[in-house]
Amino acid sequence: MVIAYTIHHSIEKRKRIWWVLNFIICTVYINLSTNVIYPAYAIVGI
Structure with a gap:
């Protein structure tokens, strides 16, 4: 038991x-795809 x-x-x-x-992963992917101008910000924002 x-x-x-x-x-x-x-x-x-x-x-x-x-x-x-x-x-x-989904959140990062969405951030990267929507923040193409600031991809580094999306990575740091994890």
Whole structure:
């Protein structure tokens, strides 16, 4: 029971990390595409 919970918890945590990574990547991509004049600002703004 504890092992199953631990596995489930680690999977959920990994999913959350991937969601955050995807969110950051999308945000950076949008910033870079909209701020073509100041791409460095978008990179620093992470």
